[in-house]
Amino acid sequence: MCQLLGMNCNVPTDICFSFEGFAARGGKTDDHKDGWGIAFFEGKGCRIFVDEKPSIASPVAELVRSYPIRSTHVIAHIRKATQGEITLENCHPFRREMWGRYWVFAHNGDLPDFQLGSTKYYIPVGNTDSEKAFCLILETLRTAFPYGKPSLRELYSVLQQVTQKLASHGIFNYLLSDGEYFFTHCSTKLCYIVRQAPFVAAHLIDQDVTVDFSELTTPSDRVAVIATTPLTDNETWTAIAPGELLAFQDGLPVQI
Amino acid sequence: MCQLLGMNCNVPTDICFSFEGFAARGGKTDDHKDGWGIAFFEGKGCRIFVDEKPSIASPVAELVRSYPIRSTHVIAHIRKATQGEITLENCHPFRREMWGRYWVFAHNGDLPDFQLGSTKYYIPVGNTDSEKAFCLILETLRTAFPYGKPSLRELYSVLQQVTQKLASHGIFNYLLSDGEYFFTHCSTKLCYIVRQAPFVAAHLIDQDVTVDFSELTTPSDRVAVIATTPLTDNETWTAIAPGELLAFQDGLPVQI
Numbered sequence: 001m002c003q004l005l006g007m008n009c010n011v012p013t014d015i016c017f018s019f020e021g022f023a024a025r026g027g028k029t030d031d032h033k034d035g036w037g038i039a040f041f042e043g044k045g046c047r048i049f050v051d052e053k054p055s056i057a058s059p060v061a062e063l064v065r066s067y068p069i070r071s072t073h074v075i076a077h078i079r080k081a082t083q084g085e086i087t088l089e090n091c092h093p094f095r096r097e098m099w100g101r102y103w104v105f106a107h108n109g110d111l112p113d114f115q116l117g118s119t120k121y122y123i124p125v126g127n128t129d130s131e132k133a134f135c136l137i138l139e140t141l142r143t144a145f146p147y148g149k150p151s152l153r154e155l156y157s158v159l160q161q162v163t164q165k166l167a168s169h170g171i172f173n174y175l176l177s178d179g180e181y182f183f184t185h186c187s188t189k190l191c192y193i194v195r196q197a198p199f200v201a202a203h204l205i206d207q208d209v210t211v212d213f214s215e216l217t218t219p220s221d222r223v224a225v226i227a228t229t230p231l232t233d234n235e236t237w238t239a240i241a242p243g244e245l246l247a248f249q250d251g252l253p254v255q256i
Numbered sequence: 257m258c259q260l261l262g263m264n265c266n267v268p269t270d271i272c273f274s275f276e277g278f279a280a281r282g283g284k285t286d287d288h289k290d291g292w293g294i295a296f297f298e299g300k301g302c303r304i305f306v307d308e309k310p311s312i313a314s315p316v317a318e319l320v321r322s323y324p325i326r327s328t329h330v331i332a333h334i335r336k337a338t339q340g341e342i343t344l345e346n347c348h349p350f351r352r353e354m355w356g357r358y359w360v361f362a363h364n365g366d367l368p369d370f371q372l373g374s375t376k377y378y379i380p381v382g383n384t385d386s387e388k389a390f391c392l393i394l395e396t397l398r399t400a401f402p403y404g405k406p407s408l409r410e411l412y413s414v415l416q417q418v419t420q421k422l423a424s425h426g427i428f429n430y431l432l433s434d435g436e437y438f439f440t441h442c443s444t445k446l447c448y449i450v451r452q453a454p455f456v457a458a459h460l461i462d463q464d465v466t467v468d469f470s471e472l473t474t475p476s477d478r479v480a481v482i483a484t485t486p487l488t489d490n491e492t493w494t495a496i497a498p499g500e501l502l503a504f505q506d507g508l509p510v511q512i
Contacts, residue, residue, distance in 0.1 A: 044381050045344025047306060059323045067315045088301025089358075097352060100379040102345075121377065123356040125300050 002092070002108040004190065005038075005076040006175040006226035008182045010250035012042075013223050014068035015076070017211045021204035021231045023055040023065060025078055035091040036061060038076035039104040040069050041179030046102040050091040073182055075175045077106035084128035093175075094134050096122055098142055099149040101178040105134040108228055109171030109187055133166050137176070152181055152247060156256045159183060160245050167243070175226065182248040184226050186240035191230060193237045194252060196222040202232045222251030258348070258364040260446065261294075262431040262482035263330040264438040266506035268298075269479050270324035271332075273467045277460035277487045279311040279321060281334055291347040292317060294332035295360040296325050297435030302358040306347040329438055331431045333362035340384035349431075350390050352378055354398055355405040357434040361390040364484055365427030365443055389422050393432070408437055408503060412512045415439060416501050423499070431482065438504040440482050442496035447486060449493045450508060452478040458488045478507030 005022045007015050019038070036058065037050035047069065055061040055078055077092035084090040092106040098121075107130035114129055121142055122135035140162040141155065149155070159176075163185050166172050172187040184190060195202075197220075199213035226248075230237040240246060246253045261278045263271050275294070292314065293306035303325065311317040311334050333348035340346040348362040354377075363386035370385055377398050378391035396418040397411065405411070415432075419441050422428050428443040440446060451458075453476070455469035482504075486493040496502060502509045 042344045045306075045308075045347070047344060048304065050301075050303060052301075059319065063315065063319045088298045088303060091301070095351075097379065097381060100381055102381055123353065125353060125356055125358055 002077055002079045003228040004106055004108045004173060004175055004226070005074075005231075006182070006184060007071070007074040007223065008226075008248040008251055009072045009221070009223040011221055012070035012072050013221070014070050015074050016065060016068050017202070017204070017209070018225050018227075018231055019076065020065055020209055021206040022076060022078065022227065023061050024206040034079040034081040034086045036076070036078040037091045037093050037106070038064055038074065039093045039095065040071040041073040041104075041177065042071055044101060044179060046095065046104060046179060048093060048095055048104070050088060050093075052086050052088050052091055073177045073179050075104050075106050075177055077108075082110045083112075084126055087126065089126035090128050090131070092130060094131050096134070096138055098138050098178070099145075101149065101180070103138060103176065103178045105130075105137070105174060105176050107133060108173040108189075111166060111169040111172060114166065114169035133172070136166065137162055153256055155181065156245070156247060163245055173228065183245060184240065184248065185245045186242055188242060189228055190226065190240045191237040192224055192226040192240065192253070193230075193232075193235055194222065194224050196251070201234075203234045205231060205233045224248050224251045224253070258333055258335045259484040260362055260364045260429060260431055260482070261330075261332040261487075262438070262440060263327070263479065264482075264504040264507055265328045265477070265479040267477055268326035268328050269477070270326050271330050272321060272324050273458070273460070273465070274481050274483075274487055275332065276321055276465055277462040278332060278334065278483065279317050280462040290335040290337040290342045292332070292334040293347045293349050293362070294320055294330065295349045295351065296327040297329040297358075297360075297433065298327055300357060300435060302351065302360060302435060304349060304351055304360070306344060306349075308342050308344050308347055329433045329435050331360050331362050331433055333364075338366045339368075340382055343382065345382035346384045346387070348386060350387050352390070352394055354394050354434070355401075357405065357436070359394060359432065359434045361386075361393070361430060361432050363389060364429040364445075367422060367425040367428060370422065370425040389428070392422065393418055409512055411437065412501070412503060419501055429484065439501060440496065440504065441501045442498055444498060445484055446482065446496045447493040448480055448482040448496065448509070449486075449488075449491055450478065450480050452507070457490075459490045461487060461489045480504050480507045480509070
């Protein structure tokens with residue numbers, strides 16, 4: 001299994017604090033040693049760092065920990081391989097272009113009996129169940145909306161159907177974004193926290209690090225952090241219910 | 257205009273030495289300040305670093321300069337914007353998936369009157385002529401070979417046709433690779449060098465740095481470096497003729 005970390009904000013925010021705790025699970029406080037990756041959207045552009053090395057031993061992870069890249073949509077993943085070798089092409093997040101936007105996907109779980117049939121637009125490069133599931137999601141959406149990106153409500157409905165179909169094959173927690181929409185699906189384990197004014201200090205579970213967000217934020221900032229398990233031990237995280245597909249906007253889950 | 261740097265080798269090799277000189281042109285010895293990017297293939301996997309900051313001021317470029325990523329197929333680019341804003345989505349190299357492989361493309365030149373019509377598979381995310389040209393190349397290849405990746409000879413023939421069509425719109429020097437095939441097209445300016453035994457010392461033009469390759473290589477290593485202008489001042493670089501589309505394999509241009 002793997003672990004997921006996502007962030008959605010109303011203003012570009014750096015993820016250094018959360019990534020510090022998350023990256024420790026890649027070989028230090030947990031055994032997710034089979035690669036990691038992180039995607040940052042900056043407008044329509046997208047920067048992805050992936051590495052098949054454990055995140056605690058990766059010079060690229062060190063860069064991400066120390067270099068504050070500000071973004072409104074972030075998706076990160078540390079991997080413990082269940083299917084597919086430990087190679088670069090099997091590292092999450094995966095990225096494809098659809099409707100003139102980059103779409104990014106990371107998965108925690110296992111879909112042991114899922115087979116991807118023939119597809120017209122999207123073909124996996126690696127051999128993970130996760131990338132196959134991502135290809136099916138995009139193929140389904142693109143076929144349903146051939147003329148361009150639909151509204152959030154229209155897209156959500158089709159995404160929910162294909163998600164349920166995939167989730168019936170096993171465990172399917174995921175994060176999906178194109179830098180505008182941001183979706184999280186909980187199959188077994190996923191939680192989130194919304195940080196907004198009044199900001200307080202937060203303390204990591206996986207590293208003895210505290211950050212006082214009141215010193216780093218303005219009163220109108222709002223940040224949602226989504227993770228497989230809580231990253232801090234002095235805040236209340238909300239568990240997402242199994243089967244629930246959430247859409248986040250400007251740092252909050254929205255009603256569809 | 258921009259500058260291109262490519263590398264194709266018979267064994268995974270790091271590009272630190274060449275990148276050191278090349279990155280200096282991004283704001284130090286030359287004025288290519290509008291972003292940069294580099295793609296490394298590792299098997300079917302592909303690692304891309306892009307930044308809209310000048311390469312001499314980019315922490316990500318510093319990582320690439322100091323961290324020896326070994327690869328057989330590398331494409332790098334520093335940008336001086338002619339079309340499209342200075343944003344992340346307009347940084348080269350661009351990447352798309354085709355036939356279950358990642359394809360990577362970088363362009364030096366300007367195609368002022370080229371318009372991309374309606375496409376079925378590939379839609380630009382940014383607004384550069386370069387990404388539009390890349391989309392047309394992939395669209396043309398995928399339409400010509402709908403059942404999967406063809407032989408080098410078959411692909412070369414169709415690529416040459418679409419390249420000539422695009423080159424008629426302006427200046428179109430480019431590098432294109434999927435981690436197996438490696439193409440270079442010279443429209444106005446592109447040159448290469450093949451380094452192989454007996455290896456000697458090479459001295460950069462843009463930085464006072466010398467590397468003695470005989471200390472770092474084995475006798476069977478062979479490395480082709482392709483660049484807009486020569487990177488070293490004590491080696492003989494071969495100019496590629498305008499209009500010439502070359503395919504490199506295992507560190508050598510091959511006859512098609």
